[in-house]
Amino acid sequence: MSSLKLDHLSKHYGEAVIVRDLSLEIANGEFVSLLGPSGCGKTTVLRMVAGLIAPTGGKITIGEREITVLPPNKRRIGLVFQSYALFPHLTVFENVAFGLRRQGVKGVELEKRVKDALALVRLDAFGDRYPRQMSGGQQQRVAMARAIAPRPDVLLFDEPLSNLDAKLRDEMQIELKRLQRELGITTLFVTHDQAEALSLSDRVCVMAHGNIEQFAVPEDIYHRPATAFVASFIGKPNRLPGKVASRNGAGGTVEIGCGLTLNADRLDVAAGGEVELFLRQEAIELRTTPAEAPANSIPGTVQLRSFSGAHVQYVVRIGAGTEIVVEAPSSGAASNLEKDASVFLAVAPANVFALAAKGARS
Amino acid sequence: MSNWKAGVLLFGPLALLLFGVFLVPVLLLAPTSFHEYSPGVGIVANSWTLENYARIVTDDYYREVVWRTLYLGLGVTVSCLLLGYPVAYLIVRGPARLRLPLTLLVIFPLMLNLVVRSFGWIALLSNRGLVNNFLIQTGLIGAPLKLMFNLTGLMIGMTHIYLPFMVLMLVAALQNVPRDVEAAAATLGSSRTHVFTSVTLPLTAPGIISGSILVFVLTISALVTPRMLGGPTYKVMATLIYDEYMQLLDWPSGSALSFSLTVIAIAIIWASSRITKCWAGMA
Numbered sequence: 001m002s003s004l005k006l007d008h009l010s011k012h013y014g015e016a017v018i019v020r021d022l023s024l025e026i027a028n029g030e031f032v033s034l035l036g037p038s039g040c041g042k043t044t045v046l047r048m049v050a051g052l053i054a055p056t057g058g059k060i061t062i063g064e065r066e067i068t069v070l071p072p073n074k075r076r077i078g079l080v081f082q083s084y085a086l087f088p089h090l091t092v093f094e095n096v097a098f099g100l101r102r103q104g105v106k107g108v109e110l111e112k113r114v115k116d117a118l119a120l121v122r123l124d125a126f127g128d129r130y131p132r133q134m135s136g137g138q139q140q141r142v143a144m145a146r147a148i149a150p151r152p153d154v155l156l157f158d159e160p161l162s163n164l165d166a167k168l169r170d171e172m173q174i175e176l177k178r179l180q181r182e183l184g185i186t187t188l189f190v191t192h193d194q195a196e197a198l199s200l201s202d203r204v205c206v207m208a209h210g211n212i213e214q215f216a217v218p219e220d221i222y223h224r225p226a227t228a229f230v231a232s233f234i235g236k237p238n239r240l241p242g243k244v245a246s247r248n249g250a251g252g253t254v255e256i257g258c259g260l261t262l263n264a265d266r267l268d269v270a271a272g273g274e275v276e277l278f279l280r281q282e283a284i285e286l287r288t289t290p291a292e293a294p295a296n297s298i299p300g301t302v303q304l305r306s307f308s309g310a311h312v313q314y315v316v317r318i319g320a321g322t323e324i325v326v327e328a329p330s331s332g333a334a335s336n337l338e339k340d341a342s343v344f345l346a347v348a349p350a351n352v353f354a355l356a357a358k359g360a361r362s
Numbered sequence: 363m364s365n366w367k368a369g370v371l372l373f374g375p376l377a378l379l380l381f382g383v384f385l386v387p388v389l390l391l392a393p394t395s396f397h398e399y400s401p402g403v404g405i406v407a408n409s410w411t412l413e414n415y416a417r418i419v420t421d422d423y424y425r426e427v428v429w430r431t432l433y434l435g436l437g438v439t440v441s442c443l444l445l446g447y448p449v450a451y452l453i454v455r456g457p458a459r460l461r462l463p464l465t466l467l468v469i470f471p472l473m474l475n476l477v478v479r480s481f482g483w484i485a486l487l488s489n490r491g492l493v494n495n496f497l498i499q500t501g502l503i504g505a506p507l508k509l510m511f512n513l514t515g516l517m518i519g520m521t522h523i524y525l526p527f528m529v530l531m532l533v534a535a536l537q538n539v540p541r542d543v544e545a546a547a548a549t550l551g552s553s554r555t556h557v558f559t560s561v562t563l564p565l566t567a568p569g570i571i572s573g574s575i576l577v578f579v580l581t582i583s584a585l586v587t588p589r590m591l592g593g594p595t596y597k598v599m600a601t602l603i604y605d606e607y608m609q610l611l612d613w614p615s616g617s618a619l620s621f622s623l624t625v626i627a628i629a630i631i632w633a634s635s636r637i638t639k640c641w642a643g644m645a
Contacts (some may be wrong), residue, residue, distance in 0.1 A: 050545070051548070051549075052545050052548070052549075052551055071548070071553075071554075072545070072548040072549045073548050073549070073550075073551045073552055073553055075549070077549055078549065078550075079545070080548065081542045081545075081546065083542050085540065085542035085543045085545065085546040086543070086546075087546075087547070087561060088543070088544060088565070088567060089564045089567075098550050098552075098560075099550035099551055100545065102550055102551030102552060102556075143546075146546075146550070147549075147550075150550065152549065156549075165380040224597065252556060
């Protein structure tokens with residue numbers, strides 16, 4: 001029906017390159033997130049798809065239609081903004097009816113389709129209200145109803161949940177996912193919140209400096225980061241410099257100083273090469289006895305303990321001057337270690353990400 | 363309680379000033395407007411009459427001046443709006459490098475004295491003024507057009523003088539329109555024209571109302587420009603009131619006209635803001 005294809009898309013402002021030669025294909029009905037820090041160009045990509053910014057080069061195609069130079073009103077897209085962008089002078093009903101009226105829908109049909117759209121976001125009873133009489137979460141649901149009512153080919157979301165408080169954001173995430181699955185509309189979702197991107201998307205596209213760093217399913221993004229940037233951006237990683245000591249098949253051993261070594265399952269750098277190591281706080285197990293091979297086991301001493309509800313965070317010193325942050329479940333065995341306690345950090349070789357240092361976020 | 367005190371302290375000085383030098387003198391005029399005036403004698407003491415007000419409605423000459431004033435106010439307001447909106451739009455939405463020069467261009471006339479500006483229009487619009495001379499010499503017209511001492515002259519001069527107020531109000535209003543809301547309309551299928559009429563225009567309604575009220579009130583109460591461009595014969599309410607007071611010394615009649623002008627202005631402001639608010643869905 002309507003896939004979305006970006007073909008060598010780029011955007012320059014004079015010398016400044018915002019988006020660089022970006023190609024991306026989203027299948028019909030697929031939910032893809034553009035994830036990255038602010039300034040990585042993700043919003044620019046979305047606005048180019050919406051027709052609000054003209055690309056400097058490249059091609060945008062929806063299904064078989066090339067839309068690169070079409071004005072926004074001819075693209076058949078729905079856009080949900082971070083600021084909601086509801087029409088303040090129109091009622092909720094008229095907000096949702098706006099796009100339908102533009103398509104020439106009227107009378108009973110109009111009434112029905114607006115009601116259906118409002119029912120989808122569970123706001124059936126709010127048609128007569130004005131946006132200013134509603135909470136932020138309700139306003140954003142109206143904005144979603146308004147975007148989906150005209151049945152667009154592609155739905156675009158520009159950080160739609162970042163103006164909401166944490167609890168409401170979680171509820172809205174679930175609602176959004178349910179809605180998108182129900183409707184099966186091809187969706188491009190822009191966010192800087194990794195949990196949001198991972199939980200909502202079929203595939204996630206991690207961007208940095210106008211480039212795609214990795215485009216993969218959420219599990220791969222999390223468990224198999226392709227670049228040092230992705231490894232540093234996703235999760236809560238500890239970062240260590242290292243040097244490849246030896247290779248062994250796809251993996252190998254990395255020295256991290258003070259005579260300590262770590263085994264990694266995957267290693268793209270030849271022996272002797274410099275790498276950056278990323279160890280996720282949540283992927284390290286704290287033990288009082290050494291771990292069995294093949295898991296890595298590093299001795300250390302507890303420097304600091306910090307309790308935060310579901311988790312306990314420890315700062316553990318290994319070697320001479322290296323400190324590692326470890327996140328342990330607060331109900332587990334390692335939830336109550338004292339300062340200066342001797343511990344062992346157990347890390348599976350699959351969770352040791354050793355990547356070439358180039359392109360990492362500093 | 364402390365809020366209330368702070369409010370009194372902040373508003374107090376202005377309230378006192380307005381009360382002492384505006385409200386009290388105006389209220390002192392109220393009894394005057396109900397007195398009889400006898401030429402050569404002056405205000406007749408202990409005489410009470412509604413004649414001064416009745417005359418404004420019944421006398422053809424007075425009625426014509428009232429209608430002319432309102433018509434002029436409306437005309438100047440509409441032409442300021444029509445001429446000012448595109449300029450304001452260009453200032454807010456146009457290229458950033460045009461913003462400062464355009465704003466200065468709009469504000470610059472305000473730095474010139476009102477008399478000088480009005481006199482400039484006399485030089486342009488009179489029978490032997492620049493405009494007529496140019497049109498006659500190029501052969502477009504045979505006899506000079508009558509551009510002064512009539513509605514045309516007043517409209518041209520006063521539109522020019524009050525345009526900056528309208529533009530500045532509209533600039534403020536346009537700056538408050540969120541670009542995302544316009545973009546949302548565009549993605550929902552609105553052409554650029556439809557985005558303007560269905561979103562931008564209603565969202566700038568507050569600025570349109572306040573700009574229009576300002577220009578309307580300034581126009582119907584203006585004295586200097588109508589005096590200079592209208593001459594001694596083509597009168598509006600403000601010039602008529604001035605003459606009643608200063609030349610005929612008919613204070614009762616002048617007071618009655620002043621009150622009528624104020625009441626008309628307030629009524630029209632109230633009605634127009636109600637209508638516009640309904641239109642913009644803000645009521």
